Amino acid sequence: MEIIKLSATRRQESGKGPSNRLRRTGNIPAICYGKGLEAFPVAVSPKALLEVLKSAHGKNSVIELAVEGSDKLTVMVRDYGYHPISRELVHADFLQVKLDQPVDVEIPVRCVGKSKGVAGGGILQQIFRNLPIRCLPEKIPALVEIDISELDLGDTVKAGAVPLPEGVKTRLPEDQTVVVVAIPEKGEEGAAAAPGAPGAPAAAAPAAGAKGAAPAAKGAAPAAKGAAPAAKGAAPAKDAKKK
Structure with missing residues (x-):
């Protein structure tokens, strides 16, 4: 694996306010830590870090981090975060590693x-x-x-x-x-949609008079040409004369 070179500067301030001011200058806050290394804050270019994350090894890339005023560190990206709306990098964590240790x-x-x-x-x-x-x-x-x-x-x-x-x-x-x-379970592939399920064809109603068709309800009025006769016992019209 090719070791990627990245530069960083030490941060003198930490906290939400200083971090936001740092981002407005075009850099993002980051932190370096590792076994035997006391954690310290740095600032890095988000564009340069994004190039590392887009490389073949991505987050698993081995980086030679040149910190201004300090010795170079061999690190890997342990964590990073994006802004939820702009999707720009907003922070990163670097873990120091040793080339002779797994x-x-x-x-x-x-x-x-x-x-x-x-x-x-x-x-x-x-x-x-x-x-x-x-x-x-x-x-x-x-x-x-x-x-x-x-x-x-x-x-x-x-x-x-x-x-x-x-x-x-x-x-x-x-x-x-x-x-x-x-192995697909029985009926998992090619199973017909259940009646009434979304996308299932509606069952056709049986034709009138067809075998198996439901009989007409008892007492239903027979179809007749013209108006149906008044039912037996129906109330007389309001303008009818009393007998």
Whole structure:
């Protein structure tokens, strides 16, 4: 891995007010800390830091941080934050690391190839999108690829079988499932929509007189040409003469 160079200046003030004033000058507040290193505040360029985060290794990049008036530090980005609206970087934390001492990080996992099981109706389930690993800082891979071409229905890839470069070890148990081609449950694929469910076709009403059609309700008036006769016992019209 190529070590990226980044410059920083020490901050004399801390707190919300000074941090906001610092951001208006085009820099953002950050802090450096590590084992045997007393934490101290610095200021860095958000544009320069963003270039680091956009690089192949992203947050796992190893950085040579040149702090004005201090010795250079070998660090990694431990944390950073964005403004919720502008999405601009607003702060960062740098952790000092030693090139001869292993670090714990997570790297992206990418599946490549077309699984035989998926072609046969299986469902590819990637349990881990990021794989926790341990290795020396300069040996951190940008990502790990898993070839799923030979995976059939029900096949899995365990953590112990994930291909990793020499000197890189996963921090997961060896029998931990990372990828599986799951067998779909009965009716999971191609099942017809239940009546009344969104998108299900409405049942057609039976034609009049068709076999199985519901009989007319007892007492219903028969269809007749013209107005239907008054029901027996109906009240007389208001203008009728009394007998």
